[in-house]
Amino acid sequence: MQNFKIRKAKINDSNSIISLIMELAKYEREEDAVNLSEDDIKNDGFGPNPKFECLVAELNEEIVGLALFYPRYSTWEGQTLHLEDLIVTKNQRNKGIGKALYLSFIREAINYGVNRVEWAVLEWNIPAIKFYEESGAKIFPDWRTFQMTRQQMKNLINDN
Amino acid sequence: MQNFKIRKAKINDSNSIISLIMELAKYEREEDAVNLSEDDIKNDGFGPNPKFECLVAELNEEIVGLALFYPRYSTWEGQTLHLEDLIVTKNQRNKGIGKALYLSFIREAINYGVNRVEWAVLEWNIPAIKFYEESGAKIFPDWRTFQMTRQQMKNLINDN
Numbered sequence: 001m002q003n004f005k006i007r008k009a010k011i012n013d014s015n016s017i018i019s020l021i022m023e024l025a026k027y028e029r030e031e032d033a034v035n036l037s038e039d040d041i042k043n044d045g046f047g048p049n050p051k052f053e054c055l056v057a058e059l060n061e062e063i064v065g066l067a068l069f070y071p072r073y074s075t076w077e078g079q080t081l082h083l084e085d086l087i088v089t090k091n092q093r094n095k096g097i098g099k100a101l102y103l104s105f106i107r108e109a110i111n112y113g114v115n116r117v118e119w120a121v122l123e124w125n126i127p128a129i130k131f132y133e134e135s136g137a138k139i140f141p142d143w144r145t146f147q148m149t150r151q152q153m154k155n156l157i158n159d160n
Numbered sequence: 161m162q163n164f165k166i167r168k169a170k171i172n173d174s175n176s177i178i179s180l181i182m183e184l185a186k187y188e189r190e191e192d193a194v195n196l197s198e199d200d201i202k203n204d205g206f207g208p209n210p211k212f213e214c215l216v217a218e219l220n221e222e223i224v225g226l227a228l229f230y231p232r233y234s235t236w237e238g239q240t241l242h243l244e245d246l247i248v249t250k251n252q253r254n255k256g257i258g259k260a261l262y263l264s265f266i267r268e269a270i271n272y273g274v275n276r277v278e279w280a281v282l283e284w285n286i287p288a289i290k291f292y293e294e295s296g297a298k299i300f301p302d303w304r305t306f307q308m309t310r311q312q313m314k315n316l317i318n319d320n
Contacts, residue, residue, distance in 0.1 A: 030236075034235070034236050035236055035237055035238070036236065036237070036238055044239070051238075052233045070232065072242065072244075075181045075184075075194070075228060076181075076190075076193045076195060077196070078195070078211075079204070082232065084232075084233060084234070085235050103317065106317060107317060109313055110310070110314065115195070115310045116307055116308065117307070118308070119305075122303060122304075123302045123303070124302060136312040137308040138307055138309075139304055139305070140304070140305040140307060142282050143281070143282060143305045144289070145278060145279075145280055145300040145303045145305075146300070147278045148276065148296065149276055150270070150276070153266050153269060153270050155296055156295050157266060157267060157270065160259075
C-alpha cells in the first residue's frame, strides 16, 4: 500500500477540492446543490482574505481527501473552529486517510488555541456518528439547524 | 409604549451584551457554560479583527436585546452569515423587538450579498421554531451537531 501524506491545500488543488465537494454532495443526495466553481474555491480559499482553510490528503500525487474548516464564534467559548467538510474519495476509504485528516484538523485547532471545534453530521450517517463518538466528540441531539435562502430573505423583507 | 430602536453595537455596549448572553444561557439551562467576560466581548467584537458583529435594541437608553452574527462558509453556497444569538430580555418580550432584530439581521445579510443565513435552535423551543418557520426559514431535521472541547481534543491527540 502506498503512503499518503497530509498537507495544507494550495491554490492548484482547487479543482481537486471542488471535485471532492461534488462527490460528497452526491453521497448526501444533493448533487445539484453545489453552486460553487473551481474559481470560487481559488478566490475564497486562496485570495487575500481567505474564507476557509483546507488540509488535503495526497496519494500518488493525487488529492484523495480533504478537511475544510473556518473560524466561528461562540458566545460561551469565544473563537472556535468549524469543520465544514471531511471527505475521502470513495475508492480510497478504509485506509486511515479520513482519520489522519481529522487528527490533523484537531492538531490545527489545538495550535489555533480554540476551546472548541464543531461540525454537523446527517443523523442517518451512522458510520460517521460512530467514528466521531469513538474519538471523544459529543453529539448534541436537541439542536436543530435553520437556514434561509436569499430568495426567502427577500420575501421576508418584502412582506414586512 | 416607548419606541425602541435597532442600531449597530458599540464597544460601550459590551457589558449589556454579556448580560444578555448570560440571560439566554440560563434559559437554555446552561448558566455555568458562559466562559466569556465583558473584556472578551470588547476584544472579540470591537478590536482590530472583529470575530462577530452585533445589532442591539435600545429602549429608554437601555439595551434590551441583541442579534449577534458572523460569516461562515458553505462549500455549496460560498459565504453565509450565521446568527449565533437572538436575545430579548425577559421583561421586554412580545413588543416586536425580537422580530425587529431578526429583520435587521436579514437586511444586513441581503446587503452583505450572501446566498444563505443559518442558525441553530433547541428542538424544545417551540415558540422560536414557530416564529422562524412562519418567517419562511426552513428547518433541517436530520442534521446533528457535534462538538469537541479542548480537553477532548488533547485526549484524542495523546491517544493517537
